[in-house]
Amino acid sequence: MQALAAASLTVANGEFVSVMGPSGSGKSTLLGLIAGLDVPSSGSIHVRGRCVSSMSDDEATVFRRQHVGFVFQRFSLLPDLTIEENVGAALMLDGRGDAEIQACVEEALRQVALWERRRHLPAEVSGGELQRAAIARALVAEPAVILADEPTGNLDSATGERVLLDMRRTVDEYGRTILLVTHDPIAAAYADRTVHLRDGTFQRSSGR
Amino acid sequence: MSVRYAVLGLLTSKAMHGYELKSRFDEATGGFWQLNFGQIYSTLDRLEREGLVERVVEEDDSADRKVFRITVKGRDKLDDWVLRPVAHSRALRDDLFVRMLFCDRSAPEPILRMIARQRDAYEIEMRKLVKRKAQLERIDGDGDTLMTDLLMDAALFHAEAELRWLSHVEQKLEGTWIRRFEKRRR
Numbered sequence: 001m002q003a004l005a006a007a008s009l010t011v012a013n014g015e016f017v018s019v020m021g022p023s024g025s026g027k028s029t030l031l032g033l034i035a036g037l038d039v040p041s042s043g044s045i046h047v048r049g050r051c052v053s054s055m056s057d058d059e060a061t062v063f064r065r066q067h068v069g070f071v072f073q074r075f076s077l078l079p080d081l082t083i084e085e086n087v088g089a090a091l092m093l094d095g096r097g098d099a100e101i102q103a104c105v106e107e108a109l110r111q112v113a114l115w116e117r118r119r120h121l122p123a124e125v126s127g128g129e130l131q132r133a134a135i136a137r138a139l140v141a142e143p144a145v146i147l148a149d150e151p152t153g154n155l156d157s158a159t160g161e162r163v164l165l166d167m168r169r170t171v172d173e174y175g176r177t178i179l180l181v182t183h184d185p186i187a188a189a190y191a192d193r194t195v196h197l198r199d200g201t202f203q204r205s206s207g208r
Numbered sequence: 209m210s211v212r213y214a215v216l217g218l219l220t221s222k223a224m225h226g227y228e229l230k231s232r233f234d235e236a237t238g239g240f241w242q243l244n245f246g247q248i249y250s251t252l253d254r255l256e257r258e259g260l261v262e263r264v265v266e267e268d269d270s271a272d273r274k275v276f277r278i279t280v281k282g283r284d285k286l287d288d289w290v291l292r293p294v295a296h297s298r299a300l301r302d303d304l305f306v307r308m309l310f311c312d313r314s315a316p317e318p319i320l321r322m323i324a325r326q327r328d329a330y331e332i333e334m335r336k337l338v339k340r341k342a343q344l345e346r347i348d349g350d351g352d353t354l355m356t357d358l359l360m361d362a363a364l365f366h367a368e369a370e371l372r373w374l375s376h377v378e379q380k381l382e383g384t385w386i387r388r389f390e391k392r393r394r
Contacts, residue, residue, distance in 0.1 A: 161341075161361075165341075165342060165345055168338075168342050169342075172342075184368075185330075185331070185334065185367070185368050185371050186334065186338075186364050186365070186367075186368055188331075188334075189331070189334035189335045189337070189338040189364070190338050190342075191335075194331055
């Protein structure tokens with residue numbers, strides 16, 4: 001049983017690509033493969049020139065922390081850390097200096113207009129702000145790619161729009177690369193192009 | 209219908225001539241709905257005949273600087289209309305449905321191809337709408353662009369609804385063809 005068969009996808013630096021498909025089409029498998037969380041049975045995955053699919057678990061873990069940002073449908077921030085602590089957590093694991101971490105965290109929070117809320121705990125901010133904090137955390141290490149899995153799935157439409165506009169801005173003004181998996185055609189419209197995944201293969205693509 | 213009321217609505221803020229009406233209308237609708245001068249002037253003529261707008265006479269009035277303002281009757285008519293709910297869904301008079309009605313239905317491919325093309329067209333349109341929204345968000349200072357933004361959203365939600373319908377159509381048609389095919393096999 002193949003989740004993804006004969007699938008080939010190239011995402012350029014600074015591109016915002018959305019992947020649409022019904023459930024069971026292989027969307028989550030795709031993200032897992034790119035992140036090095038799964039190993040393909042054939043074929044290969046390359047991110048910024050590194051072959052992710054042939055890394056060991058340890059190599060993949062470090063690679064993920066340094067080069068891949070994640071934004072999930074559920075907010076997944078640590079409840080006992082402030083927004084700024086949550087955003088800076090992964091940088092601390094990499095052994096960066098305090099001043100550098102502070103600078104990176106500020107830059108990331110300003111990109112999503114959350115610097116003023118940095119000292120709050122997750123329970124003290126709204127759903128939309130939590131998701132924007134998740135985006136800040138995803139981009140703080142200046143990753144090669146940000147993988148977003150239905151980031152607006154739990155948000156109401158107006159809040160979701162805010163999050164998507166922030167994502168668009170990180171691409172337009174800061175040159176980030178984003179791969180967004182969604183079933184929502186409006187969310188997909190925020191990307192430069194949309195690729196359709198159906199029964200494990202990429203079928204149609206439209207875009208700039 | 210709404211062109212008359214759009215003109216009346218624009219005139220509630222100040223008296224204008226046709227050129228200003230056109231540019232304000234174009235701006236409010238985000239560049240997605242443009243009126244030409246012919247439509248504007250014929251609408252103004254009709255509204256004037258109905259007593260809903262009147263010409264403003266200026267001392268230095270030249271032939272092509274006709275300024276119009278809304279009358280009390282015009283304001284009442286507009287207020288009435290604004291509060292009236294929309295009677296029926298526009299979708300019941302849908303171009304797309306008519307196309308589908310006359311598509312060759314003896315085989316599934318033509319309709320499925322048509323649906324695929326329509327999906328692509330919606331995707332392109334939705335991307336344009338979102339791009340415009342992002343532009344408006346960047347330039348917006350005082351919330352002046354809120355109405356235009358909401359209009360873009362209406363178009364986006366309509367497109368989303370159409371896409372859902374198209375998926376639904378595909379599922380139902382595929383079901384019908386499968387049953388027809390199996391019947392023939394027996």
